[in-house]
Amino acid sequence: MANETQGLNERAQLLLKALIERYIADGQPVGSRALSKLSGLELSPASIRNVMADLEDMGFIASPHTSAGRVPTARGYRFFVDTLLTVKPLDRIEINQLEGQLQVENTQKLVTSASHVLSELTRFAGVVVTPRRSAGFRHIEFLKLSEKRLLLILVTADGDVQNRIIQTEKSYSPSELTEAANILNRNYAGCSFEDIRRRVQAELKQLREDMTQLMTAALAAGDQAVSESAEDVVISGEVNLLGVDDLSSNMNKLRELFNLFEHRTTLLQLLDHSSRAQGVQIFIGGEAGLQPLDECSVITAPYEVDGKVVGTVGVIGPTRMAYERVIPIVDITAKLLSSALAQR
Template sequence: MMSRSFHTIHNSDSARLLTELDERSREIFRYVVESYLSSGDPVGSRNLARILPMQLSPASVRNVMSDLELAGLLYAPHTSAGRMPTERGLRFFVDAMLEIGDLDSEETTRIEAQVAAAATGTSLDSLLAEATVMLSGLTRGAGVVVTGKQNPQLKHIEFVRLDPARALVVLVGEDGHVENRLLDLPPGLPSSALIEAGNFLNARIRGLTLAELRAEVEERRASMESELDSLVSGLIDAGLAVSVGASEGRQLIVRGQANLLDDLRAAEDLDRIRLLFADLETQKDVIDLLSRAENGEGVRIFIGSENKLFSLSGSSMIAAPFHDSNQAILGVVGVIGPTRLNYARIVPMVDYTARVVSRMLERGR
């Protein structure tokens, strides 16, 4: 079994259902769900009676399926059809019945090799982009990652005037990454104040992150205000505020959307995929959803209308956080696809990918 857990969302509902269903109902439900995840088709009572390990007539199976439908776990997509799991049924299956094993050696080797190859570069973005490409290829879903909480150590800060009312705060990291942030200037601020503010901060950077530098300035506020005039002190506060706030922005990477077109079964499937593509274009909602997976270790599974993002497209997401050498969570990597994702196979893939990315970041790539 996996060495890390995966976290569920509706544990109390699933726990109650598990106690209410007898062994026969659970077994029939399991076969319906597993058949649906494999084929995408509804399952009829006659076919189910032939493959069940217990001796039951089609009529008995049909009665149990009717009870499961009344419980909100199954539904019939149209008259005279077999049954398929509802979103509530899929949640119950994932929470209470999903059996997750280890990846085989070929899969772990491929994940490690592709992430390691990307890790030889200097860009964290290239590492994460390759991880999403690899996941989308392995799972035939869309690979996604959200990041942006990384706090690089700073090498240099400079205030560059653009015009009398605006300046750029130029942030140079130890890794060579450069960010420019626009800053409004108070009327009449002399250029010497920009130079003085930069000199003051650069004398104290010493490899600190922005958040750490801001904390140190706050801690030494009394000495700063006695050493500098109020205009320079105000400029330092404003520069650090706009810089720290900007660094907390989130970046979304999505790869492999075309994979979602490979297994269309009907016109309604195409409509669902179009809705999902529209969802993915709404980056803020995707980022907000992925960010929910940062709460705690392990894999999170989001199914269909449990969240507003997938309420129309009926999609699912499997995601896990990755972290740096200080165990600080830097982002989330995952897979988005239809609700009939192969959860048993994809959960350990996402989990292992997150662990490999974390390991590369711990080693400094």
């Protein structure tokens, strides 16, 4: 049994591989006759039929009806990507092209362009979960809008700018505001908000009462700004999926799918899940646990800053996709995104 894996002998594996590759290529159910020609094996259609019957029993392939060829099941795809697939890495030129398309001006643009690149290259939908902010803060500023409304400007450690309007109980003078900002900037720059909270708690007694209020308000707003904007998912190229006939043939599925795209949170959960693993992850059909995706596959890869995973990139397409091409694209995009973020 040296040449068997999961009960599949070498011949069966070869045929399964050939079948899936063919099916991915042209979307038609594959018959024994066709398979006998393209498998490379010197086998008659009849023999192939035997093997196919076995493969069907084991749940790797299925036939849409009595006398069509066979198509891969989700389980078949699973086995395919796990043990049969040989991904060919992108060559240098393609990587350079890809890199060239990323807009590095700021984090927002970086993320959007990454998502865009993914969808352009794969012609499916590209998704990127925006980077978790490193909770550190670099600079803070209070600006008086009207008597009791302040604009809080917050520059996080990674150079992104957040702003929030806060209502105060009393009216602060400009100098008070400057003072408060100075205290925070001088003493706590670089710390995370939790750190600050803890330290401020201890040291705050030395400050005037109203100052305290201002500080805590600022901290709360900062916390909120950080956590609220913490994770979002950017999708692009949903349109591409309209052109995928596997999906566009049944309108209801398509609608469910697009509804899913509007429900960011659900999608976020799925993608977050994948950021716990490392390297490329693949969800095929219902594996993701989301019913609208049962004719889709999701390919994801986490990206990181300073060795810490901060987000996920991915592609959503039909289960019938060119995995050997999409996988390296997602992989490389994650890596390029990581290194682009590292330079900021």
